[in-house]
Amino acid sequence: MSERRVTDGELETMSVIFKMLSDQTRLRILLALHNRELCVAHLCEALAMEQSxxxxxxxxxxAARLIKNRKDGKNVYYSLDDEHVLHVIDQVLEHVRH
Structure with missing residues (x-):
């Protein structure tokens, strides 16, 4: 295995992302946004949680740049910023199921 060179800034960003992925609610949100965008009301319904x-x-x-949003009138729709986070989640799930 070759040595990976990682900057302090990259380590900090990775730490933030792992922190975001360490919470079940945030994981559920990310999974709910897989291949679709949802407004807050639909996310609340899907997760059976309060809007706040x-x-x-x-x-x-x-803030961690894992999701993005777009406004459509009074509604705000959320989606994954990109598919990279799903690759990480898939790898962890594969490890858990192994």
């Missing part, structure tokens, strides 16, 4: 709790987690995920 979901909104709080969405702010965290957006």
């Amino acid at each position: 709790a979901v909104s709080h987690q969405l702010r965290n995920l957006k």
